[in-house]
Amino acid sequence: MxxxxxxxxxxxxxxxxxxxxxxxxxxxxxxxxxxxxxxxxxxxxxxxxDSKQALLESVISTITDHSRAVVKEAIRPKATLRETIRAGFRAYWDHVSAHPGEHMLTYELTQYALRQPGFEHLARRQYTLYSETYAELIEQLRYSMAFEPRVPVPVLARYLAVMTDGLTLNFLVLGDDTAAAAVLDTIVDQVVGLAGEVTRPPAPGTDARTRG
CATH class of the missing domain: 1.10.10.60 (Homeodomain-like)
Incomplete structure (x- = not known):
């Protein structure tokens, strides 16, 4: 070895x-x-x-990182905020379609943690991590597309985590990709509505955090 x-x-x-x-x-x-x-x-x-708990926590974080990486790459600024947001959701959904077993595992991990004495905190950590991931992606969009959400970022992040979690489970059960895609577009429209007014995107190569 x-x-x-x-x-x-x-x-x-x-x-x-x-x-x-x-x-x-x-x-x-x-x-x-x-x-x-x-x-x-x-x-x-x-x-x-040093324990199975430590391994499972790392597994949960790694699976989340798999999805986050493809979405983070996909939400580079497009011509409109809607196109940018849709690209992010599409990237996530492509990952679900390509790796259904991995996404199914996330639900099994939740059930296992909730039923196994002493592991309950892993399920809470799992869903907290989902919201934290969306909050990070929203902040990335705020700086790149120069918009201010109509609702607090933590609320919007949790809303997105709940919506995509439910849609993913629905797809894994029913297997209807066409119906799921239509719902995804509806979620995109809702998110755009919650995004607030968009100002002119910063020039290429400009970090919006440094603008006066």
Whole structure:
């Protein structure tokens, strides 16, 4: 087994855990099976993670990062705020369509955490992380597209987390991508309405935070 930095080894184990849990379910996935999936010894797993709780928290954060990365890239300023917001939602939805098992795992992780004594805080952390992610993306849009939301950012962020969470579960159950896309467009229209008046976007290469 080749040596690698501990941070890289942790990432290797997290991605192995996601694959194993997506395939076998959270309850049936053990630390031993994760180590086997990552092709490392069990002692390496315990060196990187001191508990299953710590691993699951890292899994939740990593799955969220997967979606956040594609959305963050997609919401580079377009001609209009609506086009920019729609690009972000479309990127998220493309990720759902391409990785349904990974998104299904997020709901299983929630149920597992709520039912497992001592793990309840992981479910709360999971949904707090969703809202924090949307708040970060909203702030990115505020600076790049120069708009001020009609509602407080934390409220809008939580609203978006609730809407996309419900829509994602609905799609995973029904499998109707056309219907989901139509609902997504409705959400985009609602978000644009809540976004407030848009001023002229800053010039290319200008950070709106530095404008006077």
């Amino acid at each position: 080749s040596r690698m930095p501990s941070a890289e080894r942790r990432r290797q184990l997290i991605e192995a855990a996601i694959r194993a849990m997506t395939r076998d379910g959270v309850a049936r996935t053990t630390t031993r099976s994760i180590a086997a999936e990552a092709d490392v010894s069990l002692s390496v797993f315990h060196y990187c993670f």
